[in-house]
Amino acid sequence: MTAIDNDVTGVLSKAFDVLDTFGPTRQALSLSDITRRSGLPKTTTHRILQQMLSVGAIERVGHRYQVGTRVFAVSARSREATVRDVALPHLTELNRRYGHTVHLATLCGADVLYIEKLQSRATAASPSSIGGRLPAHCTAAGKVLMAWGSPGTAEVLREHRALPGRTTTSITSVDQLRRSLRLVREHGFARDDEEAAVGLRCLAVPVRVGDQAVAAISIAHSSDIELPREGLFALQETAARVGRDLYRVPGHLDLLMLDGLAG
Numbered sequence: 001m002t003a004i005d006n007d008v009t010g011v012l013s014k015a016f017d018v019l020d021t022f023g024p025t026r027q028a029l030s031l032s033d034i035t036r037r038s039g040l041p042k043t044t045t046h047r048i049l050q051q052m053l054s055v056g057a058i059e060r061v062g063h064r065y066q067v068g069t070r071v072f073a074v075s076a077r078s079r080e081a082t083v084r085d086v087a088l089p090h091l092t093e094l095n096r097r098y099g100h101t102v103h104l105a106t107l108c109g110a111d112v113l114y115i116e117k118l119q120s121r122a123t124a125a126s127p128s129s130i131g132g133r134l135p136a137h138c139t140a141a142g143k144v145l146m147a148w149g150s151p152g153t154a155e156v157l158r159e160h161r162a163l164p165g166r167t168t169t170s171i172t173s174v175d176q177l178r179r180s181l182r183l184v185r186e187h188g189f190a191r192d193d194e195e196a197a198v199g200l201r202c203l204a205v206p207v208r209v210g211d212q213a214v215a216a217i218s219i220a221h222s223s224d225i226e227l228p229r230e231g232l233f234a235l236q237e238t239a240a241r242v243g244r245d246l247y248r249v250p251g252h253l254d255l256l257m258l259d260g261l262a263g
Contacts, residue, residue: 014040014048015057019067024129028064080106080115083215086249087207087242091118091217094238098231101126101220103202105141108133112142115215124199124222127166137177138166140192140204141216146177147184148206148213170195189232192218199223203232207239209246217242 021029021037029037035045049065052058056070075081087104095102095118104116111133117126127134136142165172171180184190192202204218217239221227 011048011051014038014044015052018045018048018052018058019071022067023132028061028066030064034065080113082249083207083242083246084115086245087215087217088116090238090242090245091116094217094219094234095120097234098219098227100227103128103141103204103218103220104207104215105139105145105218106215107136107142107145110136112136112139112145112216123220125197126200126220127197128220134196135164135166137163138170138192138196139218140190140202141218143180143184143190143192144204144206144216144218145213147181147190148208166196167194167198169193189236194223201227203227203235205232205235205239207246208243214246215242 017038017040018034021034026033026037031042031046031049034049035042038045040048049058052068053060056068058065059068060066083106084104091102091104099120101120101123102116102118103114105112105114107113112135113133114128114130117128117130119126134142136146163170163172163174163177171177180190189203189205192200192204194200196202199222200220201223202218202220204216206213207215207217217235219227219231219235
């Protein structure tokens with residue numbers, strides 16, 4: 001790699017450090033906010049912001065900055081956006097029918113990435129957010145996707161002897177995770193019993209296109225209630241319908257290249 005390549009990579013890395021400072025509750029930030037949250041020197045942050053402003057990746061409103069519409073336009077062309085658009089009508093029906101929070105997620109390395117969330121007031125507060133990530137081994141959606149043979153799973157199991165937990169019931173050992181994934185594969189669904197957040201349980205199943213799991217759908221509910229068994233059947237039928245609709249999308253084979261699902 002040349003010095004020019006290193007410089008370009010460094011700039012791109014810092015640009016994403018800047019973008020990562022924004023979130024659902026942090027949509028407009030000052031230079032000081034971005035500097036503090038990114039960990040970059042203030043002069044570097046200002047320089048990167050100016051470069052991002054020039055290409056529309058960042059926009060300025062008064063003395064604050066926000067993610068630019070060009071970033072939204074680019075993200076709308078992603079494979080994750082295609083999966084979300086196809087799945088949304090089915091997720092909406094599932095949410096309406098059972099009144100619990102419904103998630104759509106994919107794998108991103110060792111994390112699960114939430115690409116849709118239909119919130120329910122009846123469900124305990126969830127740490128998930130659209131575009132947000134959680135450790136895959138702590139979530140039902142993540143365990144479903146890991147169980148269905150992602151190359152990323154092997155990497156996680158090789159590189160970690162201990163896994164970070166979020167609650168006292170989180171899986172924290174690789175051996176425990178291996179056993180859990182075998183059961184998920186055997187049963188066809190995964191559970192999260194207050195492993196991502198206290199007071200919250202989730203049930204998840206894979207969305208398949210052919211033999212590949214391209215996403216997972218989960219229902220989250222408060223730990224003090226039991227989801228009726230028919231809820232699992234409805235979840236599986238919803239996933240099957242989404243998979244069939246995705247198979248009809250032109251270029252659907254490209255969906256199998258979602259991060260973490262194909263080599």
